[in-house]
Amino acid sequence: MATLLRGAPVATALCERLAGRIEALEQAGITPGLAIVRVGERPDDIAYERAASRRAERLGIVVHRTVLDKNCSQDDLEQAIDVVNADASVHGCLLLRPLPAHLDERSACERLSSSKDIDGITPGSLAGVFCGFDTGFPPCTAAAVMELLDFYHIELSGKRVAVVGRSLVVGRPLALLLLGRDATVTLCHSRTNNLAEVLRQADIVVAAVGRAGLIDAACVQPGQTIIDVGTNWDENLGSLVGDVAHDQVDPLVAAVSPVPGGVGSITTAVLASHVVEAAERMVDSQ
Numbered sequence: 001m002a003t004l005l006r007g008a009p010v011a012t013a014l015c016e017r018l019a020g021r022i023e024a025l026e027q028a029g030i031t032p033g034l035a036i037v038r039v040g041e042r043p044d045d046i047a048y049e050r051a052a053s054r055r056a057e058r059l060g061i062v063v064h065r066t067v068l069d070k071n072c073s074q075d076d077l078e079q080a081i082d083v084v085n086a087d088a089s090v091h092g093c094l095l096l097r098p099l100p101a102h103l104d105e106r107s108a109c110e111r112l113s114s115s116k117d118i119d120g121i122t123p124g125s126l127a128g129v130f131c132g133f134d135t136g137f138p139p140c141t142a143a144a145v146m147e148l149l150d151f152y153h154i155e156l157s158g159k160r161v162a163v164v165g166r167s168l169v170v171g172r173p174l175a176l177l178l179l180g181r182d183a184t185v186t187l188c189h190s191r192t193n194n195l196a197e198v199l200r201q202a203d204i205v206v207a208a209v210g211r212a213g214l215i216d217a218a219c220v221q222p223g224q225t226i227i228d229v230g231t232n233w234d235e236n237l238g239s240l241v242g243d244v245a246h247d248q249v250d251p252l253v254a255a256v257s258p259v260p261g262g263v264g265s266i267t268t269a270v271l272a273s274h275v276v277e278a279a280e281r282m283v284d285s286q
C-alpha cells in the first residue's frame, strides 16, 4: 500500500519556519499585511477566506478584508484593487476567483500591482516564475505541490514528471517550477494522446484536472509517486474526492497524496509564506 503524503505536517512545518521570519520583520518595524478581496458571497470563497485569514492571523499577519456586492461594477472592483495597491501596510493580496461573469477577470487581475500579487494572477508575477527569477510568486496551489514534494524528500532532479492539466492556476506554473528543479516535465491536457501510456512512463504524476477517477489503475506503475490536486464534489459520498481513483491506485504505487487532506491543506500556509516573503522583499528594496 502506498505511503500517504498528508498535507497537514507540511503546513505545520512551513508555519514553524515562518515564525522566526515574522519576528525578524516585527523587529524591523514591519507587520506583514494580507488583503483579501471578495466579490459576492460564494460559499467556496467564504470558506477559503476564513481558512486563509485564520492561518494568517495565528501567525501574526494582519488581514484586511474587502467585500464587494456580487453586482458591483468593474470600476468598483478596480477601485478596491487600487486601494490595496496604494496601502503600504498591505504586502500581498488574494483576489478570490472566479469573479462573477459580468466582471472582466483578466483586467481586474492585471490591475493588481505585481509586487503584491502573491498568488500568480498577474503577468508580471508569472513572468518571474517563467524566467526562474526571484521575483513574482507562483499560484499558491502550484507552490503547495512543491512544498509537499520537498517535505517528503521526493527527488526531482532528472526525474520524469507528468503533470496533467495546463491551467494557469496549477498545471502550467507547476511545470515551470518542476523544470526549475531539473525534472524532465511532460505537460498533459485534454488533447494528449494515449494519456495512460504517457503517465505510466513517469516517475511522478501530478493530476490537476477536475475529473474524479481520471487517474485509474491503467495510468500507474509500481514505484510511482502520485500527487492528487483535483477537488471534485461527490454527491454520493457527500465529500470531496480527487482526480485519482484511490481505491485502484493506492495499492499499486509507492506514494500518493490524499484528497481531502493533501495539497489542499497546504495552500493557506503557502499563502502566508508568500505574504511574509513579499514583506521581506519590500524591506530589502528600501
Ligand code: NAP
Pocket: 141, 164, 165, 166, 167, 168, 169, 170, 171, 188, 189, 190, 191, 192, 195, 208, 209, 210, 211, 214, 229, 230, 231, 232, 263, 264, 265, 267
Ligand atoms: P481547469 O482550469 O478546468 O483546467 C483543467 C485542465 O485539465 C485543463 O488543462 C484541461 O485540458 C485538462 N483536462 C480536462 N480533461 C482532461 C482529460 N480528460 N485528460 C487530460 N487532461 C484533461 O482546472 P484548474 O483550475 O487547473 O483545477 C484543476 C483541479 O485542481 C480542479 O479539480 C480544481 O478544483 C483543483 N484545484 C485544487 C486546489 C487546491 O487547493 N487543492 C486549488 C486549485 C485547483 P485543456 O487545457 O486541454 O482543456
